Amino acid sequence: xxxxxxxxxxxxxxxxxxxxxxxxxxxxxxxxxxxxxxxxxxxxxxxxxxxxxxxxxxxxxxxxxxxxxxxxxxxxxxxxxxxxxxxxxxxxxxxxxxxxxxxxxxxxxxxxxxxxxxxxxxxxxxxxxxxxxxxxxxxxxxxxxxxxxxxxxxxxxxxxxxxxxxxxxxxxxxxxxxxxxxxxxxxxxxxxxxxxxxxxxxxxxxxxxxxxxxxxxxxxxxxxxxxxxxxxxxxxxxxxxxxxxxxxxxxxxxxxxxxxxxxxxxxxxxxxxxxxxxxxxxxxxxxxxxxxxxxxxxxxxxxxxxxxxxxxxxxxxxxxxxxxxxxxxxxxxxxxxxxxxxxxxxxxxxxxxxxxxxxxx
Numbered sequence: 001x002x003x004x005x006x007x008x009x010x011x012x013x014x015x016x017x018x019x020x021x022x023x024x025x026x027x028x029x030x031x032x033x034x035x036x037x038x039x040x041x042x043x044x045x046x047x048x049x050x051x052x053x054x055x056x057x058x059x060x061x062x063x064x065x066x067x068x069x070x071x072x073x074x075x076x077x078x079x080x081x082x083x084x085x086x087x088x089x090x091x092x093x094x095x096x097x098x099x100x101x102x103x104x105x106x107x108x109x110x111x112x113x114x115x116x117x118x119x120x121x122x123x124x125x126x127x128x129x130x131x132x133x134x135x136x137x138x139x140x141x142x143x144x145x146x147x148x149x150x151x152x153x154x155x156x157x158x159x160x161x162x163x164x165x166x167x168x169x170x171x172x173x174x175x176x177x178x179x180x181x182x183x184x185x186x187x188x189x190x191x192x193x194x195x196x197x198x199x200x201x202x203x204x205x206x207x208x209x210x211x212x213x214x215x216x217x218x219x220x221x222x223x224x225x226x227x228x229x230x231x232x233x234x235x236x237x238x239x240x241x242x243x244x245x246x247x248x249x250x251x252x253x254x255x256x257x258x259x260x261x262x263x264x265x266x267x268x269x270x271x272x273x274x275x276x277x278x279x280x281x282x283x284x285x286x287x288x289x290x291x292x293x294x295x296x297x298x299x300x301x302x303x304x305x306x307x308x309x310x311x312x313x314x315x316x317x318x319x320x321x322x323x324x325x326x327x328x329x330x331x332x333x334x335x336x337x338x339x340x341x342x343x344x345x346x347x348x349x350x351x352x353x354x355x356x357x358x359x360x361x
Contacts, residue, residue, distance in 0.1 A: 038070035040090035045098040053132035061140035110146040192358020201348020208238030243344035248290040256282020286336040304332040
């Protein structure tokens with residue numbers, strides 16, 4: 001048996017895994033109990049389902065720094081005719097007004113700094129769960145923006161009008177510890193593993209895995225911008241299924257690395273779908289196992305592929321699940337020969353599929 005290296009034109013699909021916002025269980029962890037000082041949340045103009053979804057997602061965001069949320073009716077507790085509050089007074093009041101045309105107005109009345117901040121969020125075209133998460137993230141960011149001055153250590157910085165509650169102090173301490181830009185990029189990086197199956201037109205079928213690092217160029221899946229981009233780099237190792245020949249068996253061992261770019265074009269709050277292009281370079285070794293007195297050899301050569309495929313992600317943050325499948329073809333391929341007959345090879349059009357999980361940070 002002998003092997004040959006052949007040049008050929010071509011295409012590959014390397015997967016990139018996805019991201020996801022936590023579910024209702026996280027919100028329960030962010031709900032207030034007892035005398036915990038809450039963030040009061042008021043949602044106006046939304047359906048009951050959307051109101052609940054906004055509160056669930058906002059409570060989950062606040063729970064990241066041990067803050068809790070309390071859903072309230074629209075009448076401020078200090079308004080004329082309002083019933084006296086029997087619960088712990090709110091640290092801040094977040095009022096969200098959802099307009100029919102798909103615009104949400106978010107206002108924060110902060111009792112710690114006595115500030116009022118406002119912003120609008122475009123959520124037209126999103127599903128209800130996507131709208132809820134986008135609005136919740138905007139409200140969380142606006143609230144923490146009100147506390148930014150508490151992180152300052154200038155001599156002329158004004159002291160807070162009221163003592164800073166421990167929960168707010170803890171949240172501010174987290175902001176101090178975070179590196180620049182950490183708030184905008186939380187969860188934007190991901191590292192993980194995936195299992196891969198590659199089937200080549202030349203007859204080779206390889207099973208293996210890949211270690212990848214991905215950078216997502218959005219803060220979170222709940223953002224309102226489409227398309228969104230993610231890029232990844234990876235290294236892989238794959239073993240070929242034994243290929244039978246008249247005079248024996250051929251084994252294959254492949255390793256290499258590459259990069260991919262994913263463009264996401266559709267999503268919900270916790271999942272997204274996109275197209276992906278990738279390039280991969282590597283090295284494959286074919287090893288002959290001769291039978292019946294025949295001679296065998298071992299031969300290796302470089303490989304190069306390109307690919308185009310579909311990728312889908314599901315975010316269970318901090319864990320992200322992902323899968324992809326795509327069409328591949330070689331730029332540079334290696335084949336194992338028995339005489340002039342191709343026994344197996346990484347040539348011709350093929351398919352690459354992958355599935356795995358990563359951790360966002």
